[in-house]
Amino acid sequence: MNWLSNLIDNWLAFMSVGENVAFAILAVIMISSAVFMITFTRVVHMVISLALVFISLAGMYVLLEAEFVAFVQVLIYAGAISILMIFGIMMTRHDEEEQPKQPLFQALLLSGCVALFGIIFYVIQSTTFTPSTSSFDAGADNTKAIGELLYNQHVIPFELISVLLTVAFIGAIVLAKKEEG
Amino acid sequence: MDNILPSYLIMGAILFCIGLYGALSKKSAIVVLISVELMLNASNLNFIAFSKYGPAPSLTGQIFTLFNITIAAAEVAVGVAILIALFKNKGTSNVEEMDSMRY
Amino acid sequence: MESTYSQLAWIIPLSPLIAFFILLSIGRQLKQYGGYLAVVASLISFIISVLIFIERTGSDMQNYTWNDWDWLSVDTISLSMGFEINNLNTLMLLIVSFVGLLVNLYSIGYMKDDERVNVYFSYIALFTFSMLGLVIAENIVQLYIFWELVGVCSFLLIGFWYFKPEAKAAAKKAFIVTRIGDVGLFIAILLLFWYMPNHSMSFSAISNAFIQNEIEPGITTLIAILIFVGAMGKSGQFPLHTWLPDAMEGPTPISALIHAATMVAAGVYLVARTFPIFESSATAMTVVAVVGAFTALFAATIGVAQNDIKRVLAYSTVSQLGYMMLALGVGALSAGMFHLFTHAFFKALLFLAAGSVIHAVHKQDMNEMGGLGVKMKITAWTFGIGALALSGIFPFAGFWSKDAILTEALNQNVGYFIVGLTAAFFTAFYMARLFFLVFAGKSRANHDANEPHSEPHESPAVMTIPLIILAVLAIGAGFVFTPFNPWFGEWLTGAAEEHTNWTVIILSNLVGILGIGLGYLMYLRGSIARDVISSRAPGLYRLIHNKYYMDELYQIIIVTPLKGLGFVLRFIDYYVIDGAVRLSASSALYVGRLGARMQNGQLQSYGLASLIGIVLLMIILVGRRFWNVG
Numbered sequence: 001m002n003w004l005s006n007l008i009d010n011w012l013a014f015m016s017v018g019e020n021v022a023f024a025i026l027a028v029i030m031i032s033s034a035v036f037m038i039t040f041t042r043v044v045h046m047v048i049s050l051a052l053v054f055i056s057l058a059g060m061y062v063l064l065e066a067e068f069v070a071f072v073q074v075l076i077y078a079g080a081i082s083i084l085m086i087f088g089i090m091m092t093r094h095d096e097e098e099q100p101k102q103p104l105f106q107a108l109l110l111s112g113c114v115a116l117f118g119i120i121f122y123v124i125q126s127t128t129f130t131p132s133t134s135s136f137d138a139g140a141d142n143t144k145a146i147g148e149l150l151y152n153q154h155v156i157p158f159e160l161i162s163v164l165l166t167v168a169f170i171g172a173i174v175l176a177k178k179e180e181g
Numbered sequence: 182m183d184n185i186l187p188s189y190l191i192m193g194a195i196l197f198c199i200g201l202y203g204a205l206s207k208k209s210a211i212v213v214l215i216s217v218e219l220m221l222n223a224s225n226l227n228f229i230a231f232s233k234y235g236p237a238p239s240l241t242g243q244i245f246t247l248f249n250i251t252i253a254a255a256e257v258a259v260g261v262a263i264l265i266a267l268f269k270n271k272g273t274s275n276v277e278e279m280d281s282m283r284y
Numbered sequence: 285m286e287s288t289y290s291q292l293a294w295i296i297p298l299s300p301l302i303a304f305f306i307l308l309s310i311g312r313q314l315k316q317y318g319g320y321l322a323v324v325a326s327l328i329s330f331i332i333s334v335l336i337f338i339e340r341t342g343s344d345m346q347n348y349t350w351n352d353w354d355w356l357s358v359d360t361i362s363l364s365m366g367f368e369i370n371n372l373n374t375l376m377l378l379i380v381s382f383v384g385l386l387v388n389l390y391s392i393g394y395m396k397d398d399e400r401v402n403v404y405f406s407y408i409a410l411f412t413f414s415m416l417g418l419v420i421a422e423n424i425v426q427l428y429i430f431w432e433l434v435g436v437c438s439f440l441l442i443g444f445w446y447f448k449p450e451a452k453a454a455a456k457k458a459f460i461v462t463r464i465g466d467v468g469l470f471i472a473i474l475l476l477f478w479y480m481p482n483h484s485m486s487f488s489a490i491s492n493a494f495i496q497n498e499i500e501p502g503i504t505t506l507i508a509i510l511i512f513v514g515a516m517g518k519s520g521q522f523p524l525h526t527w528l529p530d531a532m533e534g535p536t537p538i539s540a541l542i543h544a545a546t547m548v549a550a551g552v553y554l555v556a557r558t559f560p561i562f563e564s565s566a567t568a569m570t571v572v573a574v575v576g577a578f579t580a581l582f583a584a585t586i587g588v589a590q591n592d593i594k595r596v597l598a599y600s601t602v603s604q605l606g607y608m609m610l611a612l613g614v615g616a617l618s619a620g621m622f623h624l625f626t627h628a629f630f631k632a633l634l635f636l637a638a639g640s641v642i643h644a645v646h647k648q649d650m651n652e653m654g655g656l657g658v659k660m661k662i663t664a665w666t667f668g669i670g671a672l673a674l675s676g677i678f679p680f681a682g683f684w685s686k687d688a689i690l691t692e693a694l695n696q697n698v699g700y701f702i703v704g705l706t707a708a709f710f711t712a713f714y715m716a717r718l719f720f721l722v723f724a725g726k727s728r729a730n731h732d733a734n735e736p737h738s739e740p741h742e743s744p745a746v747m748t749i750p751l752i753i754l755a756v757l758a759i760g761a762g763f764v765f766t767p768f769n770p771w772f773g774e775w776l777t778g779a780a781e782e783h784t785n786w787t788v789i790i791l792s793n794l795v796g797i798l799g800i801g802l803g804y805l806m807y808l809r810g811s812i813a814r815d816v817i818s819s820r821a822p823g824l825y826r827l828i829h830n831k832y833y834m835d836e837l838y839q840i841i842i843v844t845p846l847k848g849l850g851f852v853l854r855f856i857d858y859y860v861i862d863g864a865v866r867l868s869a870s871s872a873l874y875v876g877r878l879g880a881r882m883q884n885g886q887l888q889s890y891g892l893a894s895l896i897g898i899v900l901l902m903i904i905l906v907g908r909r910f911w912n913v914g
Contacts, residue, residue, distance in 0.1 A: 020185060027192055034199045034219065043211055050215050053196075057222055060189070064233045066243045069250075073225075076250050081218065081257050088211050088261040092274040101206060105892065112895045113202045119902045120194040124187050129234070131184060136238035145240055146247070154244055161251050168255030172262035205891045213888075280885025 023063055030056040047085045054078040065138040068146050189230035196223035210267075210274045214260050221253045289335040290348035290369040296377060297416035299328040300384070304409035311402035318402035319392040322409050326388050329381040329416060333374070340374050341775065351422045351486065361483045367420040368487065371776050375621060376419040376553055379628045380546060384412040386750040390636050391537045393747035394643055398535075404444060408541065411437035415546040419553065423485040424473055427557070431469065431518070431550060435462050438547050442534040451533040461527040465517015469554070472510035479503055487557060494560040501565065508561045508568030511554065512575075519551025519605045522579040529598040536639030539594060540632045543601040552608045552624050559617055573613025573696070577703040580606030584710035588717070592648045593638050596718050600674060601631060603707055607689050610700060616692035618776045622765045623685035625772075629761050630673035630682055633754035637667035640743040640751065641722060650721040657723035659741060662748045664723045666755040671719050673758040675712035675796045683793070684762030691788045701788075705795055712796040716803025724807075 014020050033052035040046045054077040061070035101109075139145025150158050196219055203216030225246045232242025268274050303325030307318050314321065351366030388408060395401045414437055418430035436459075443455025476490065477483055479499050484490070493499060499507075515521070520528035528548070532539055542548060555562065555572065562568050583602035590596045604627050611620030640663045641656060642648055657664035673680035676687070686708060693700035742748065765772030882893075 023185065023188065027188075030192070031195055031199075034196060037215070037219070038199060038203045038207075043209060046212060046215060050218070053219065054222065057226060060192070060226065061229055064189070064229045066229050066232070066246070069225075069229060069243050069246050072247060072250055076254055077218070077222070081254060084257055084261055085211060085215060088214070088264055091265045092211065092268040093272075101208075101888075105889070106206065108896065109202060109205050109892050112892065112899050113198045115899045115903070116201070116895065117194055117198040119899065119906060120197075121191060122906065124190045124194070127187075129184055129186050130236060134238065136233045138233075138240065142243075146243060149240055149244055150247075157248060161248055165251055165255050168259050172258040175259070175262035175266045201895065205888045205895065276888060277886060279887070282885050 019063060023060065026056045026059045026063070030060075043089050044086065047082055047089070050085070051078045051082045054082070065136065066142065067138075068143045071143075184234065186230060186234035189234070190227060193223040193226040193230070196220070196226065208275050208277055210264050210276050210279075213276055214257065214264070217260075218253060218257065221249065221256075225249055289332065289339045291350070292332055293336060293348075293367055293369050293377075293420055294350075296329045296332050296381065297413045297420065299325045300409040300413040300416065304406050304413060307402050307406035307409060311406055314402055316396070316401070318405045319388065319395075322405040323385065323388045323392070325409060326381060326385040326412060329377075329412070330385045333377040333381045336369060337374050337378050340369075340371060347488075349422060349486075349488070363423070363425060363485060365426055366422040368422045369420065372556060372621065373419045373553075375625060375776065376549070377416065379549070379625060380412065380415050380419060383541060383628055383632050384408070384415075384546075386632065386636070386754060387537045387541045390540075390639070390747050390750045391535075393744045394537055394639055395535060400444075404441075404535070407437060407440050407444065408538075411441060411541065411546055415550065418550055423487060424476065424490065424558070425485050427554070428469065428473055431514075431554075432466065434518070434547055434550055435459060435466065438462070438531070438542060441538045441542070442531045444534055444538070448533065450530075454527070454530040454533040458527040458531050461524055462517040465514045465524055465551075468510045468512075468517070469514025472507050472514065475503065475507050475510065479507075490558065491560040494564045497564060499564075504561060505565040505567045508558075508565045509571055511558055511561065512568065512572055515551035515554045515609075516575065517551070518554070519548045519609070520579075520602045521551070521575050521605065521609055522582055525579065525583065525602045528602055529595050532592070532594040532598055536594065536635060536642055539598070540635035540639070543598070543631050543635060548601060548605055549624055549628065552605065552612070552620065555609070555612050556617055556621055559612070562612070563615065569613050569615065571613070573610055573693075573700060576606045576609025576611070576613050577693075577700050577707075578606070579603065580610060580707040581703050581710070582606075584707040584714070587714040588710055590714075591650050593641065593650050593653075593718065593722060594635070594648055596650075596714055597631070597634050597638060600634075600711060600714070603711060604631070604674070606707070607686065607704065610704060611689040611692060614692050614696040614700060616689065618765070618772065619685065619688035619692050621776060622688055622772055626673070626681035626685040626758075626761050629754055630670045630680075630758040633666060633670040633751060633758050634674065636747070636751055636754065637663050637670060640747055641667075643743055643747070644741060650718065653722045655724070660723075660743070662742060662751060666748075666751040667723065668719060669755045669758050671715040673762075675715050675800060676708055676792055677712075677796045677800070678789075678793050679759075679762070681758050681760070681762035683796075684765060687789055687792055688765065690792055694788055705791060708792055709795045709799045712799025713803050716800040717807050720803060720807040 015024070030053055033049040033056070037046050037049040037053065040049065054073060058070040058073040058078070061067075061073055200216045200219030200223060203219065204213050207213055207216065228242045228246045228249070232238060232240065232246075235242070264274060267279065271278065273279075300322075303322050306321060307314070311318055347368060347370040349366065349368045351364040351368075353365045354362050355365040356363040388405070391404065391408065395404055398404065411434065414430050414433035418427055418434060421427035421430055439455050439459040442458050443451050445451045446455075473485075477485060480490065480493060481498055482489075484493075494504065517524045528543075531542060534542075562572060580603050583599045583606060587596050587599035587603065590599060604623070608620045608623050608627070611617075611623060640660065641653070644660060644663075645653060645656070647653075669680065673682035676683045686704075690701055690704050690708075693704050882889075
């Protein structure tokens with residue numbers, strides 16, 4: 001029972017830090033709502049649990065000292081994208097019964113996903129992450145720091161992204177309106 | 182337990198695998214899109230985690246996540262538009278019936 | 285004397301070739317003018333041929349050769365193309381272009397109701413082109429190319445009415461049987477290439493080499509006999525003669541063209557052109573003479589018992605070609621070519637007249653004709669002249685040439701002479717039979733009320749004018765080479781041949797008159813019963829009537845075993861070779877089907893496949909740590 005007591009010791013050590021406790025809670029919420037999202041049969045429920053995933057992700061961003069990103073996450077993902085999804089659901093029909101895929105396909109897919117996760121897990125576990133020499137500085141005002149970076153160092157990608165976004169929205173309008181034209 | 186980074190990375194891996202499973206197993210095109218969003222978020226989580234606990238901590242990871250979110254927004258907009266156009270044409274949102282590109 | 289016109293000889297074959305291409309491309313638009321185009325083209329050929337002929341008769345002409353076009357050159361050996369004009373092929377040019385011209389003219393009338401008349405004229409133009417090209421070919425390879433072209437054209441023309449199964453069969457037969465001969469010629473050409481000093485293929489080089497005995501005798505004999513096999517195929521010598529009577533299925537003017545000028549003359553011309561090879565091998569000469577003499581007699585006896593007007597003429601052609609070969613075999617080149625020359629005229633005349641008859645009564649069986657002489661005066665007269673010329677009656681053209689051959693045969697060997705004389709008797713007899721059955725007596729046609737052409741009438745002028753021209757030539761053409769006027773022989777070979785032999789002249793005339801008389805008594809007067817032979821010796825009659833069962837013999841000896849072999853081979857081909865092919869094809873197909881099933885358009889399946897791929901790749905990469913490989 002040595003490894004079990006080791007595990008409990010580790011667990012207790014992990015939980016002794018307040019930040020870690022918050023992480024654990026957020027992780028539980030996130031994983032369970034992600035699993036719910038996959039297993040729900042009604043699409044609207046799925047979108048709601050997706051919003052939950054997004055919000056708990058935003059919580060994790062806060063833990064990681066990325067307040068502005070967390071804010072954006074809530075605004076865009078939990079707000080805009082979820083609403084967009086709901087609009088998509090409303091515009092299409094979803095009353096047909098979800099037929100499960102072939103058993104062989106399901107089995108292959110499940111084992112593939114599990115194997116992929118296993119490999120990633122193994123790789124992460126067997127890697128030693130050297131602690132950084134310099135500590136992370138999120139800036140006194142995270143939003144201000146990000147803004148300065150965006151408009152100085154990353155101004156060209158920023159402008160390009162805005163152009164791309166415009167093009168994408170025009171494209172989306174054209175695509176969705178095509179039939180009436 | 183001085184480094185929490187692996188926990189965040191495993192968290193991202195779990196999200197990614199769930200998203201992958203959903204993207205490949207669901208028939209409704211909307212759900213597939215949602216699952217793809219989940220996978221994108223998993224990668225975002227990795228960026229943020231590395232930006233704090235990585236070998237060279239910097240704000241650039243957060244900047245990149247912002248770009249990523251923007252791209253994801255554009256992707257969803259175009260994706261939903263395509264979905265609606267397809268639905269108008271074919272009367273279905275089942276990805277299994279969208280197989281006109283087969284041999 | 286400058287060879288002005290000889291330099292223009294290339295126009296002679298070119299003119300029909302151009303006509304061929306024009307007819308081929310815009311024949312449909314030309315409608316009935318296609319015939320006139322063909323006539324003009326052959327007229328150009330004929331005029332230039334005549335000019336060359338006149339030029340060459342002038343004085344001692346040097347042979348004109350142009351061969352500057354290097355067609356093929358390998359290392360030091362080069363094969364050139366070009367043309368050569370000498371007295372021999374000047375004569376051939378004259379015959380071919382003249383008969384071609386008349387046949388074209390005649391066909392305008394004969395074929396005017398046919399829908400594909402311009403296709404017909406284009407074939408004739410191609411045929412004429414091939415034959416003219418064959419005649420002026422400078423080397424034997426070039427000759428071989430045109431030789432095969434002639435074969436193809438004869439196939440096309442004999443099978444012109446391809447909707448008739450007999451015509452199809454006849455065309456195939458002509459093609460296949462002559463091909464057997466062509467293989468012989470081909471091997472001969474290969475041997476020549478191998479043994480000729482410097483691998484030269486031109487006729488002049490071949491002549492020089494063989495005259496100077498540079499080739500060893502055994503090979504010479506082999507080459508000569510193989511060339512003769514080629515000539516046998518084209519000129520319908522026994523045993524490759526069977527295609528010629530069947531070739532009657534083509535339109536009648538074509539029969540005239542094939543029999544008089546182009547196809548069959550090619551064989552005789554080939555032997556004459558390569559005569560030095562034959563002259564340096566006594567064995568080969570004997571073979572040629574024996575085959576020729578046998579064919580002459582053999583075909584003449586078959587001709588006696590045929591009922592189809594064209595078939596009789598066909599066997600007479602075979603027989604007369606036998607005479608030509610006999611002449612060449614006994615070394616009388618000028619006599620052989622002279623017979624070719626006169627035969628071209630009267631045989632073309634006979635065929636065209638027969639065509640005129642067929643055109644009028646729409647049938648070919650002699651037993652259903654009779655009494656046509658009254659209704660078709662021009663045809664009857666001209667046919668009669670042709671028949672007399674063929675029978676070798678003084679003073680018609682056939683007499684002089686046949687007499688020349690028989691004299692030469694007598695000088696060589698009495699056996700040849702007797703065979704030739706007997707054949708002459710049969711020739712006269714069946715020609716008399718033919719003439720009396722068709723033109724004399726009463727009509728035996730059983731008049732059918734529904735038949736629109738119940739009353740035969742004379743053919744239009746466009747058909748009778750060629751007949752009259754040919755009739756004049758059938759009378760007069762012989763006088764260029766008589767015992768008293770050996771100009772032709774001197775011109776052709778450069779040496780006068782002494783051949784005044786009164787015994788031969790009297791005997792051959794006597795035999796001819798005897799044959800005609802017998803035919804007269806049997807078929808016009810009826811004083812000798814017609815079935816005097818068929819009733820007394822029915823077996824003999826049947827034997828002759830069925831052409832000595834040659835076709836059946838071929839069927840049993842060659843066709844049936846070959847068919848059996850073909851069946852076995854087909855079996856192997858179908859189940860073994862094709863089976864392997866089908867196996868590989870179907871396996872590829874099934875692999876493809878499998879691949880196609882993968883491409884089912886389901887994006888999620890693709891995603892799964894790439895997921896599994898990535899997992900496997902990672903397992904391999906990561907797993908190396910555990911398994912310690914590499």
